[in-house]
Amino acid sequence: MTVTRFAPSPTGRLHVGNLRPALLNWLYARKQGGAFILRIDDTDAERSREEYVEAIKRDLDWLGLGWDRFERQSERMDRYNAAADALRADGRLYPAYETATELDLRRKYQRQAGRPPVYDRAALKLTDADRAELEAQGRRPHWRFKLDQQRVTWVDGIRGETTVDCASVSDPVLIREDGGYLYTLCSVCDDIDFNVTDVIRGEDHVTNTATQIQIFDAMSGAPTGFAHHSLLVDADGAGLSKRLGSLTLESIREAGVEPLALLSYMARLGSSDPIEPRTTHAELIEGFDLSRFGRAPARFSDDELTLLNTKALHVKPYGDVADRLRVAGVPDEDAEAFWLVIRENITALDEIAVWATILNGGIDPVIDAEDADYVERAMAALEAAKPWTGETWKAVTGALKAETGRKGKGLFMPLRKALTGRSNGPDMATLLPLLRR
């Protein structure tokens, strides 16, 4: 059975960059009828926060990306201890004592000498006596995985055949000086134990994958399949990293974006399939094909998301927004009619508040000086025509046309601006009966 996982570190809010692996793994599992695991990579106790774990769940819930299993690395320390002991016993995990400053300096020399800044394995040459002396000085080791210095090749689900020469990769640190585990080892243990079959993640993990394939081998586990998606860039092709803080799922939600609009966008962005508004998760799953994704960076455009969101709102049923309308102060008896009138004219749900204010007469009318007399006359006519129905607008403006000779925009626009404070919006004939004052 296909098993995938989304493995965020709870050190911040999820943003559109994280949504990519979350969604692709979810879609892949659902398409294959498999299972999707939410795994919290919280071995970094200092930076991990419980509030972010909760926020991750909330964001995925909002998007309707349910998980079949929940795991957290901080609860699996015994397993990682055992794995580390086994690797030590096999001579694949060795202690190294360099400080970060020493390593920096060494890399600098290597670069100056025109050599790649790869760890020189000096720690492998230490004798027992050397180590004892370093420990006596109060140094504590970190632990590195001894790579086989050879090429590692896999058939990537997106990139095709991919090769990394591990001779030019530093032996990865698996255990920090303070005894804390790095994700590199934990992830392999978890993927083996949870029978993960496919890992889909960003291309920034390609080198990691080569080293992790060696760790799988060292632990006699069969490596999972791997697929590395490209990273997001903005519409101009620049990296999105600087903007990601403002592109959190929370801020996108608060801006009133529909979950399915965001999913419709992100589920096809970077693939050769067209991006179209979908109204159900099932449609997203059905048309999903990982092999259609390419290596080119995926351009994230706010405008395109807004457009999809607008389309999604136009067909959104009343039941989905009833609570929101109530909160915005729309009287229950008008709420459904109100929603059906405004949904075609908004680009985000937070605009409900604007129209609720208009509905309740809380806006400042906009009346141009040259229209003042006309507007006054029209308002008197409208007042006299109460109670307003679906026919009122047509009848009253028809009479005004005959009386004043105004027509078209000159006839309608001053009234729209006076009644709503805006020069655009829903059909006035349908809106008018809903305006309370």
Ligand code: GLU
């Ligand atoms: N916690 C890792 C990250 O967020 C997971 C990467 C992976 O999917 O293996 O980068």
